[in-house]
Amino acid sequence: MTLPPHIGEKLMAWAGIEGLTHSTKSQHRKRLRVIRDQMRRLSSDFAGGVSSESRYSNAYLLYNFPLNFMKTMFVIKEISSRYQYFRLPRSECRVLDIGCGEGAGMYGAYYALKDTDGAQKYRLTGIDYSGKMLEHARQMAAHLRKYDASMKVRLVRQDVSDIRNFAPRKKYDIIICSNSFAEIFREDVIPKKYIGVLFGHLVNEGLLVIVEPALKKFARRLMQLRDDLAGHKAAQVILPCLHEGHCSLLQIDNREEWCHQSVAWPPPEFLQILNEELNREINVLKFAYLVVYKSKTQKVRPNGYRVISHLLMEKGRKKVFLCTGNGRVELVRLNRSKSAHNTMFDKIEKGDVIKLTDVVERKPDYWVVSAQTVIELM
Numbered sequence: 001m002t003l004p005p006h007i008g009e010k011l012m013a014w015a016g017i018e019g020l021t022h023s024t025k026s027q028h029r030k031r032l033r034v035i036r037d038q039m040r041r042l043s044s045d046f047a048g049g050v051s052s053e054s055r056y057s058n059a060y061l062l063y064n065f066p067l068n069f070m071k072t073m074f075v076i077k078e079i080s081s082r083y084q085y086f087r088l089p090r091s092e093c094r095v096l097d098i099g100c101g102e103g104a105g106m107y108g109a110y111y112a113l114k115d116t117d118g119a120q121k122y123r124l125t126g127i128d129y130s131g132k133m134l135e136h137a138r139q140m141a142a143h144l145r146k147y148d149a150s151m152k153v154r155l156v157r158q159d160v161s162d163i164r165n166f167a168p169r170k171k172y173d174i175i176i177c178s179n180s181f182a183e184i185f186r187e188d189v190i191p192k193k194y195i196g197v198l199f200g201h202l203v204n205e206g207l208l209v210i211v212e213p214a215l216k217k218f219a220r221r222l223m224q225l226r227d228d229l230a231g232h233k234a235a236q237v238i239l240p241c242l243h244e245g246h247c248s249l250l251q252i253d254n255r256e257e258w259c260h261q262s263v264a265w266p267p268p269e270f271l272q273i274l275n276e277e278l279n280r281e282i283n284v285l286k287f288a289y290l291v292v293y294k295s296k297t298q299k300v301r302p303n304g305y306r307v308i309s310h311l312l313m314e315k316g317r318k319k320v321f322l323c324t325g326n327g328r329v330e331l332v333r334l335n336r337s338k339s340a341h342n343t344m345f346d347k348i349e350k351g352d353v354i355k356l357t358d359v360v361e362r363k364p365d366y367w368v369v370s371a372q373t374v375i376e377l378m
Helices: 005-015 025-047 057-082 104-116 131-144 192-200 216-229 269-277 343-347
Strands: 092-098 121-128 152-157 172-178 202-213 235-239 261-264 284-294 305-307 312-314 317-324 327-334 353-357 360-363 366-368 374-377
Touching: 005 057, 005 131, 005 269, 025 057, 025 269, 057 104, 057 131, 057 172, 057 202, 057 235, 057 261, 057 269, 057 284, 092 104, 104 121, 104 131, 104 172, 121 131, 131 152, 192 202, 192 216, 192 284, 202 216, 216 235, 216 284, 343 374
Parallel strands: 092 121, 092 172, 121 152, 172 202, 327 366
Antiparallel strands: 202 284, 235 284, 261 284, 305 317, 305 353, 312 317, 317 327, 353 374, 360 366
């Protein structure tokens, strides 16, 4: 997955660095210095709980828009790949973005949907309290409509901390909350009443997509929300979990664990240049997420187990941790057990879904890969 080039061009135009490439970066030296300084201030403010996106909007857009766009795009595409029977209306797809900011979440969803779903029309609604951010979202919409005139965007200025004041014209197929809860809720839990109101704005068989920063506090809040929804008849968590049981990591006594995703992607050239003096890990998208499906009919879940750790190498063996309906499982392969059947073990990455055949379950939370175990990446 890559950022559409025309989106990058619009972002550079906003920031006054049109045509930035490695061969032209010397022409933009002064402007780049200002933007990098603003990016440092944004990070410092975020760490201190201060919201300064509007103050440093150009820097925020250049760095955060591509990352947030791609995160939402990835999640929407994963829904389609893991649950292939989910099909949104073929005539018109309606998307609501809560706390939309500059619109990265809903535009990322739009690009994922038009590639995988193929609805004839897309209706995007974004609500946010920042007039400046909404103006950026409006300008981006005008730019994107040059490439798809059938896409319609409605933007509403409103405080989203109390969504009960929002009166939608129709219900939505997808509701997106991209980095919204990190700003809306300061407490350690996400109010279930808020989620209930959002569900009231969804059509039957609609989807609630929540994407949050991959930080411990925000990720663990999503884990707790996921646990609160476990077994719910009408609100089924379908991602990142592939089972209906309680959260595997919340069951662990060590409270330092938190579930988040890491996805490699090729950052655009302008972002690579911006990062030359910042040295951030921009080639990996890191985020926590939750996808909830509204339906009273239980859907068949895909086979396999989610990998929730990197491949860990120890003396004489390798291991990963899996998320299962019965808790977290340590999956180990001794070096001497490597075979043609299990060679895919060496290619496992965090976030992958794997299928196991003939694995040896030594303990409920300790499984061993033998020479006969077959491993498939799903």
